[in-house]
Amino acid sequence: MRRARGWLVLLSAAVLLGGAVSASASEDERARPGDWPSWQGDLAGSRFNGAEDRITPETVGGLKLKWAFAYPKTGAWVKSQPAVVGDDVFFGGPDARFYAVDARNGQLKWQFDLTSVGPAPMDGVAFNGATGPAVAEGKVFFGDSRGYAYALDQRTGELIWAVDTEDHPRGWHTSSPLYHQGRIYLGASSAEHGGGPDYPCCTFRGHVDSLDAKTGELIWRYYTVPEPQAVGTWPSGATRYEPSGAGVWGSPVIDAETGTLFVGTGQNYSGNGGDFDTLLALDAIDGTLRWKQQVTDVDSWRDLCNVPDSAGYCPGLQDGTALDFDLGASPNLFPVQGRTLVGVGQKSGVYHAFDARTGEVRWRRQLSVPSPLGGATGLQWGSSYDGERLYAASYFAGPGTLNAMDPATGEVVWTTPNPADGCDWGGAAAHPDQCVLAHTPAVTSTPGLVYEGSTDGKMRIYSAETGEVLWEYDTVRDFAGANGLTGCGGSISGNGGAVVANGTLYVQTGYEPMYPSEHGNVLLAFDLP
Template sequence: MSLARRVTAFLGVLLPLIALATVPASAGARRGDWPTWQGDLTGSRHNAAERRITAATVGGLKLKWAFAYPKTGAPVKSQPAVVDGGIFFGGPDGVFYALDARTGATRWTFALASVNPGAGGAIVLDGPAVARGKVFFGDNRGYVYALDQRTGRLRWATDTETHPAGIHTSSPLYYRGKIYIGASSAENTGDANTPCCTFRGHIDALDADTGRLAWRYWTVPEPKQTGTWPSGAPRYEPSGAGVWSSPVIDPSSGTLYVGTGQNYTGSAGDYDSLLALNARDGSVRWKQQVTRADTWRSLCNEPDAEGYCPGLRDGTALDYDIGATPNLFRVGGRTLVGVGQKSGVYHAFDARTGDVAWRRQIGVPLPSGGISGIQWGSSYDGRRLYVATYFAGPGTLFALDPATGQVLWQTPNPADGCTTGGAAAHPGICALAHTPAATTSPGVVYEGSNDGKMRAYAARTGSVLWEYDTIRSFAGVNGRTGFGGAISGNGGAVVANGMLYVQVGYYPFYPSEHGNVLLAFGL
């Protein structure tokens, strides 16, 4: 082979790798910041710039400040973004906050109810993205917002939902002038008298400057009435396939990857699928459906589900969403895209073609509910994939070989999690289960548990390096008293500029007269 051809071949391998490794998640973010839920465009949930918190020093983490929420009964779900010395997140009280990331002092607040007050109570369920001087996030009414990063002034707000049950748990991602965000709903949690179901999942691209819709990809066809349920309520199908998870983008190809949920009714569309879409116009490059059939609504868990849950008889009432956010990684000169499923399987595909590279079952699948598998997301540090399972008897943290899916180590939720610390007083509530997405920095993996403990693990061996019990009272820097609990789902730990941040207050809920907390740790 000539020198020119060898150089060309070498660059063909090197340049995509450089793109995956170096393109920032949000324009304007500094090295060491955490500007978006995914950590970066490719969904690594890894902060390679973190040098202060290491495997040798993480045991010295101490609580630096706590921010306490009023008691509302709503879970804490908004994973923070950390950019330019500020920390940005939504509270369960309908307020969006910007604080000083080092001290917790309030910079500004924004009340979501100021946008269309007649549309009902609004809270933030997703994690924000910070880019080009704006903070982007969605809410439980289907609105997407852009606030001025410095002042909190509203730049625009767009109601993305024509359906009254539409919500955003998917966190936005900024790329080349657009915001990408998915839409889901809880319409399938209605009772037997609820007309069910008409919601259609979708992924939207919005103009980052104006909020106008650039394109939309629907995950299911338009639902049609097909009769009635035993209660007499109208029955519609197909429906569902909500986009609960957050998208990632391969900047070398301009491809967006995102997972979808199960059908609510019928069996059609892109349910339980990983989608690969052209980020420019939303056209399909490929899609992989990982479950043959999956039609589930909350009535499937009721004793009198007959007639309301057709999948009970044929075993397809599974709730095996892809609720986790994908990871892009390089193996043997090609880019793979991997994603966890609520069935407990981690799938890896060729990012260009969608061909299966490997699959690994790490969670024990349970029928009807999908709560034993992989919930919100995984992390990739350039060497290993880190994946945690939820109610898996017990939830377990795994390190996988990205080339083969081989389990390199596995560490179960420590067995004393429910008999030590604040959880010991609540044996009927505590569970050894990992809700949050995994997070990494060099040498360290961060994962929290429903036992109220936040833990740091050695990336090489899986041994526990640090543990902090949150089931206690905290004096908030904002003058309130807060209380810990299960480490929050919908996200995970955020590591930025020598600090560790974690939202606390998720199912199962530990009793307290106080609201939950955001905790900030440092060395």
């Protein structure tokens, strides 16, 4: 078994929480080595739990289902990656509720109704609940699909504060928060790209926020595009605004040594301008720009770009610039020859690596090739770094692949395609019209192992050395939930990935494409007998 370098072990053990812990938080509320208290796993976004020593290449074949937690059927995707601190598991459901359950048995400890805060969302904008949480200072922090940010009491679920961070009616959070030294950092994206021909597209401005963790007060905001201006009309007569968009879909990371916040942005919804498809390096204290790398020259895309004869609403169809090539993945920080690099996956299929202090390009690697699906073929949500290699997975790439790279050069060490028989067995076999061999989730790793789920409904664990599949489990089946409901799995959830904490593997299942079922989706927990 390989050993993670000391740099990564220190991050996983010492700053896994994502910063200093308030003196008011009791010892049993604090994250410890082996916990997974944030979407990123640690400040550097490694998505690596170096303290995991029960699930190993030698024992992984013995993983069994421990418990399931079932959701009411809502028709919405399940997308809130859990956070685990001690015996508590925190996550949001597609039913607009936020839950805390016992890690040992899945029994409910408390729940919070998100609809008790603020007005309902705008018509036509989905409200399917919370992002993945971050746990710190005795609080649980998360955003939701209306643009609210929350802090709940970690022990009781009592609301401490909730703030509406979004003045745009279609704004929301898909970015999960990062806690560091008394502040919360999270990005804002929006559903405005989904407006139809009569919609006055578009006025949303992506942004990154820094909030006071005690009060929710906004400390600074960085907008990714200037204020959109009316520049005429669309063919329907609706007012045309530009530039717009550049939403922040992914989650930020921080270089604690330099106090630099890194986060990627998405495409323009209309026009061409601002920091679209850009990796931003911001001063974590005041939000000022330190450097930026824009990786696409022009990229203006909205849902109407997928509709036949829509060139009038999607000008990029005519000149090939309707790409949807977001930097929607969370970045990774990693050391190479005494320098810290920051890497990030793009929906073009390229993984980019830059010098974290200067923004200089160090290397790029094409891991999938765009097709008529555009950005849907590339890298989404996030990659993992285990102290020796980087791991990134491609989405609808025909098939999606899991890749291991040398962090110094980007050289591909191994590539494993989504198994070709993924749609031929298990629950997905009954739905050949929906099943696809693709990797939606962010990648996760522990010593010697890499975790990645698929739209074929299978959760798989791979050898970090060779890419061989060591364990797989079909989730497209019915489960008796520990909370008394019956649930059914499906595509392994995006907006996050597998969580491995204290000898247990946690998997949210029920994402796009949704497999038909009379039941809602489930959170599954696996451990060794």
